[in-house]
Amino acid sequence: MATSKYCFFKIFFFFFFFFISPSIAHSSFTPKALVLPLYKDVSTSLPQYLTQIHQRTPLRAVNLTVDLGGAALWVNCEAGYNSSTAVPARCGSRQCALFGPTGCGEESRICGRPVSNTVTGVSTFGDIYSDVIAVASTNGSVAGRRVKVPEFLFICGSNVIQQGLPSGVKGMAGLGRTNASLPLQLSSHFNFPPKFAVCLASSSFFTGVIFFGDGPYVLTTDVSQTLTFTPLLVNPVNTVTGFQGEPSAEYFIGVTGIRVGENNVTLNSSLLVIDENGIGGTKISSVNPYSVLESTIYKAVSEAFVNTLGVQTVTPIEPFGTCFRTQVSFSQMGPSVPTIRLVLQNEEVVWNIIGANSMVQVTSDVICLGFVDAGSNPSAAQVGFVPGGSRPVTSITIGAHQLENNLLQFDLGASRLGFSSLFLNHTNCANFRFSSA
Numbered sequence: 001m002a003t004s005k006y007c008f009f010k011i012f013f014f015f016f017f018f019f020i021s022p023s024i025a026h027s028s029f030t031p032k033a034l035v036l037p038l039y040k041d042v043s044t045s046l047p048q049y050l051t052q053i054h055q056r057t058p059l060r061a062v063n064l065t066v067d068l069g070g071a072a073l074w075v076n077c078e079a080g081y082n083s084s085t086a087v088p089a090r091c092g093s094r095q096c097a098l099f100g101p102t103g104c105g106e107e108s109r110i111c112g113r114p115v116s117n118t119v120t121g122v123s124t125f126g127d128i129y130s131d132v133i134a135v136a137s138t139n140g141s142v143a144g145r146r147v148k149v150p151e152f153l154f155i156c157g158s159n160v161i162q163q164g165l166p167s168g169v170k171g172m173a174g175l176g177r178t179n180a181s182l183p184l185q186l187s188s189h190f191n192f193p194p195k196f197a198v199c200l201a202s203s204s205f206f207t208g209v210i211f212f213g214d215g216p217y218v219l220t221t222d223v224s225q226t227l228t229f230t231p232l233l234v235n236p237v238n239t240v241t242g243f244q245g246e247p248s249a250e251y252f253i254g255v256t257g258i259r260v261g262e263n264n265v266t267l268n269s270s271l272l273v274i275d276e277n278g279i280g281g282t283k284i285s286s287v288n289p290y291s292v293l294e295s296t297i298y299k300a301v302s303e304a305f306v307n308t309l310g311v312q313t314v315t316p317i318e319p320f321g322t323c324f325r326t327q328v329s330f331s332q333m334g335p336s337v338p339t340i341r342l343v344l345q346n347e348e349v350v351w352n353i354i355g356a357n358s359m360v361q362v363t364s365d366v367i368c369l370g371f372v373d374a375g376s377n378p379s380a381a382q383v384g385f386v387p388g389g390s391r392p393v394t395s396i397t398i399g400a401h402q403l404e405n406n407l408l409q410f411d412l413g414a415s416r417l418g419f420s421s422l423f424l425n426h427t428n429c430a431n432f433r434f435s436s437a
């Protein structure tokens with residue numbers, strides 16, 4: 001793209017301009033928090049959750065699939081990337097270092113990283129670049145003016161890894177546990193706490209929300225006040241693509257047991273812990289549309305669910321394995337079925353999965369338990385497997401359907417997850433006002 005001398009000058013020039021120019025100084029207004037919309041897209045075979053940022057010079061809207069466990073932002077640079085402010089990251093620079101281990105292009109001297117489409121599982125290697133992005137600020141209840149981050153770092157993807165994303169989507173917004181992820185670059189640029197929150201809407205007719213920074217998060221009321229907390233765990237092994245020896249960018253929590261209604265489900269507890277190879281445990285994923293359970297866990301939960309509900313099952317509809325006729329009654333919280341309770345660090349901290357999150361209406365007369373058995377249909381499971389077996393790398397993947405209309409706050413400073421089911425507070429993710437203040 002350019003010689004390294006030129007780029008160094010350009011970076012330096014940018015800093016100079018940013019601090020001195022009065023017109024830019026005017027926009028040095030420091031937001032306390034930022035906000036992005038979160039759309040549910042149902043145009044592909046399985047739902048994806050999208051956001052939109054503004055990037056490049058001149059600024060243009062870029063649609064992205066949201067990946068909670070993704071290591072960084074990646075966008076397709078191979079087709080249609082045009083910007084006068086894109087700058088490659090030179091090998092050995094602090095920009096490269098933010099990504100942890102990187103490779104170095106022999107001739108280009110641009111650093112790069114493996115980059116994955118976590119929806120399709122396809123990976124390539126991409127150069128690291130920086131460019132300006134703009135994101136709306138918020139006071140917690142309405143979206144305000146857009147603020148710019150002049151040198152936001154991202155990885156260049158290609159046409160090959162863009163495949164499988166909905167039409168018009170150019171990459172993925174990685175919100176994972178790395179210094180280069182979207183939340184961490186934004187909080188370090190604007191100096192706000194390393195926290196972000198997501199709220200996935202349950203339908204393509206509504207818009208959910210991502211908040212970067214601390215609350216309030218006002219969805220009719222300040223829902224940040226209703227959070228229950230559990231520690232976030234670090235999986236020491238990156239089980240997606242990356243370099244050997246680096247930790248996973250995904251968010252893990254410590255599920256110690258599962259109850260269905262008031263009944264304890266008997267599980268092999270060694271599956272619930274992350275071992276030294278990074279295998280086992282429970283993670284949260286926005287790219288898996290439904291939760292995926294290791295086979296013995298799936299069978300135990302399904303059996304307890306069927307027994308507690310006391311309703312005859314019908315022939316299941318893929319990718320699900322436990323289905324009923326739609327004779328179960330409905331309430332405001334969805335189908336009236338036993339609550340599935342994920343027991344966290346002690347008996348008091350429980351993540352309750354109510355009917356609206358546990359069940360999926362598949363046809364007009366069949367409703368299914370919205371969990372996928374990793375063993376029965378590995379391709380539908382969309383998860384990695386331990387070589388030579390049907391055991392998934394991660395025993396429990398809490399998928400997007402189970403996250404909808406829950407506010408989830410990821411507090412990376414305190415390494416904890418806050419969660420709150422908004423149904424229980426008579427609100428939902430679509431109640432944020434995106435109209436400008």
Ligand SMILES: *[C@@H]1O[C@H](CO)[C@@H](O)[C@H](O)[C@H]1NC(C)=O
Pocket residue numbers: 058082083
């Ligand atoms: C890129 O943008 C420049 C300036 O706006 C324009 O002159 C040029 O034609 C664009 N190139 C492409 C390939 O769109």
Ligand SMILES: *[C@@H]1O[C@H](CO)[C@@H](O)[C@H](O)[C@H]1NC(C)=O
Pocket residue numbers: 098099100178179
């Ligand atoms: C992220 O940055 C912090 C502070 O600079 C550093 O201590 C930490 O090792 C970095 N983390 C990774 C995964 O590189």
Ligand SMILES: *[C@@H]1O[C@H](CO)[C@@H](O)[C@H](O)[C@H]1NC(C)=O
Pocket residue numbers: 039052063167168169
């Ligand atoms: C990006 O997403 C928005 C909202 O779904 C949509 O209106 C717009 O057309 C999309 N842009 C492109 C280029 O596909």
Ligand SMILES: *[C@@H]1O[C@H](CO)[C@@H](O)[C@H](O)[C@H]1NC(C)=O
Pocket residue numbers: 262263264347
């Ligand atoms: C379920 O397990 C918990 C803790 O192990 C115990 O306190 C509780 O009594 C059990 N409930 C039933 C119905 O067995």
Ligand SMILES: *[C@@H]1O[C@H](CO)[C@@H](O)[C@H](O)[C@H]1NC(C)=O
Pocket residue numbers: 268269270271391
């Ligand atoms: C529990 O799971 C582990 C890991 O898959 C397995 O090695 C072990 O045999 C299982 N224990 C029982 C009692 O099934």
Ligand SMILES: *[C@@H]1O[C@H](CO)[C@@H](O)[C@H](O)[C@H]1NC(C)=O
Pocket residue numbers: 221222223225226424425
């Ligand atoms: C939200 O729901 C919880 C549990 O039902 C309740 O304790 C809390 O007061 C509610 N908060 C608001 C703001 O409605």
Ligand SMILES: *[C@@H]1O[C@H](CO)[C@@H](O)[C@H](O)[C@H]1NC(C)=O
Pocket residue numbers: 139140141142216218437
């Ligand atoms: C945010 O700003 C809007 C418009 O100025 C105001 O109505 C609202 O009360 C403010 N919310 C908070 C939480 O400060």
